[in-house]
Amino acid sequence: MPSTPEFQQTLGKVAGFSGTALHTGEKVTLRLHPAPVDHGIKFKRKDLQDEPTIDARIENLKTVERATTIGEGSVRVHTVEHVLAALWAMGVDNAIVEMDANEPPIGDGSAQAYVDLIRKAGVVAQEEPRKFFDTRDTMHVQSKTGALLVLLPDDKFRISCTQAGPNNKFTQFLSMEVTPAAFEREIAPARTFVFYEDVKTLMDKNLIKGGSLENAIVVRGEAVLSKEPLRFADEFVRHKILDIIGDLALVGRRIRGHVVAVKPGHASNAELTRLITREQTRRSAVAVSRAVPSGDGGLDTDQVMQILPHRFPFLMVDRIISFETETKCVGVKTVTINEPFFQGHFPGHPVMPGVMQVEAMAQVASILLFKLAKATSRIGYFMSADEVKFRKPVLPGDTMFIHAELTKSRGERLAKAKCHCVVNDSIVSEAELMFTFLDK
Ligand SMILES: [Zn+2]
Numbered sequence: 001m002p003s004t005p006e007f008q009q010t011l012g013k014v015a016g017f018s019g020t021a022l023h024t025g026e027k028v029t030l031r032l033h034p035a036p037v038d039h040g041i042k043f044k045r046k047d048l049q050d051e052p053t054i055d056a057r058i059e060n061l062k063t064v065e066r067a068t069t070i071g072e073g074s075v076r077v078h079t080v081e082h083v084l085a086a087l088w089a090m091g092v093d094n095a096i097v098e099m100d101a102n103e104p105p106i107g108d109g110s111a112q113a114y115v116d117l118i119r120k121a122g123v124v125a126q127e128e129p130r131k132f133f134d135t136r137d138t139m140h141v142q143s144k145t146g147a148l149l150v151l152l153p154d155d156k157f158r159i160s161c162t163q164a165g166p167n168n169k170f171t172q173f174l175s176m177e178v179t180p181a182a183f184e185r186e187i188a189p190a191r192t193f194v195f196y197e198d199v200k201t202l203m204d205k206n207l208i209k210g211g212s213l214e215n216a217i218v219v220r221g222e223a224v225l226s227k228e229p230l231r232f233a234d235e236f237v238r239h240k241i242l243d244i245i246g247d248l249a250l251v252g253r254r255i256r257g258h259v260v261a262v263k264p265g266h267a268s269n270a271e272l273t274r275l276i277t278r279e280q281t282r283r284s285a286v287a288v289s290r291a292v293p294s295g296d297g298g299l300d301t302d303q304v305m306q307i308l309p310h311r312f313p314f315l316m317v318d319r320i321i322s323f324e325t326e327t328k329c330v331g332v333k334t335v336t337i338n339e340p341f342f343q344g345h346f347p348g349h350p351v352m353p354g355v356m357q358v359e360a361m362a363q364v365a366s367i368l369l370f371k372l373a374k375a376t377s378r379i380g381y382f383m384s385a386d387e388v389k390f391r392k393p394v395l396p397g398d399t400m401f402i403h404a405e406l407t408k409s410r411g412e413r414l415a416k417a418k419c420h421c422v423v424n425d426s427i428v429s430e431a432e433l434m435f436t437f438l439d440k
Contacts, residue, residue, distance in 0.1 A: 012122025019105025025209030028101035064266035081246030086114035088249035089183035109192035109215035135257030147268035154258035172237035190238035196220035316360035337396035352394035361419035
């Protein structure tokens with residue numbers, strides 16, 4: 001339910017297992033540890049001096065050939081995508097992935113071993129709300145090799161994926177909402193698959209010492225070679241979805257959006273992850289720089305409440321940042337998921353109702369009227385709104401800047417204000433408001 005806040009989660013206790021590393025073929029032990037709120041997921045190299053850690057963030061991405069490698073300084077961790085996918089999809093926001101080698105145990109080439117481990121450790125809620133990336137505008141990346149990833153607004157995290165092999169053989173399609181239950185049942189057991197032509201040179205060079213039919217499906221011509229039969233008729237596209245989840249986990253925030261992927265690979269997944277992270281960084285920067293009061297004579301919440309009779313949930317202004325002139329000012333309202341109107345507007349797709357934005361404009365304009373008239377014996381009534389336009393949805397988590405300017409006052413009884421609301425540097429709504437004064 002989007003109307004109840006989701007909390008961050010970590011593991012209930014430490015849990016580990018040992019297995020073979022794909023590239024070196026050596027034995028490796030992996031242990032998952034709980035971590036505090038806002039820690040994110042970090043990998044720890046227990047085998048190196050000082051036991052360095054690497055943040056599972058896109059900034060640390062090093063290479064995307066065949067698998068996803070992250071690193072800091074000279075320290076590397078390879079093939080992080082399956083363990084990351086399992087942690088992320090099973091709802092773990094904060095964890096330490098400790099290993100005594102540069103790669104997790106490959107297991108059977110799926111995320112099953114990691115899901116089992118997370119189940120063993122347990123998943124527990126923490127006291128801080130989760131951070132989300134809400135997709136507002138459609139974003140996309142495409143590559144020369146034919147990969148195309150589109151991210152569409154959605155109140156859930158969904159993936160619709162089309163996979164196609166050489167000459168479009170083994171073309172498969174699957175669309176799903178990514179939930180812990182769906183991941184565990186539909187995605188986690190799907191194994192890595194490779195086309196023989198692609199791995200032949202690697203095998204000849206002995207670069208995948210740990211690779212075998214025990215941990216990958218090999219496709220040679222029409223033949224599908226694996227130790228056990230296919231687990232799903234469309235196992236390949238399921239594994240592609242697994243890799244997308246693991247690579248997108250490097251955003252470090254939960255995504256609300258619908259990923260439509262055609263022939264995706266680690267490189268294009270990483271490109272989309274980068275694009276999302278860049279957009280998130282831009283949004284955070286705007287929110288921080290705009291939230292700092294500028295100009296003089298702003299009003300804090302208490303002062304606003306001394307002027308306006310409105311109270312929660314009808315107070316639509318947190319504070320006035322500044323009065324540019326006597327007739328012009330900017331108010332701010334942080335729109336949280338806890339606003340009562342989100343519960344009914346609409347469940348599953350929360351957007352701030354347009355009339356509440358008009359109400360916010362009216363309240364900011366009223367503060368100007370009050371300052372101007374200082375007519376405590378009179379009270380301004382909101383009479384009409386003209387030229388009302390709603391340009392973009394306002395979503396939970398947005399910081400809305402409400403601009404109001406008094407344009408004319410006709411006689412003693414009427415006043416007009418031109419207003420607009422801004423979120424992330426774009427105008428989301430605008431209106432011309434008319435007020436009348438009546439004696440109290
Ligand atoms: Zn994979």
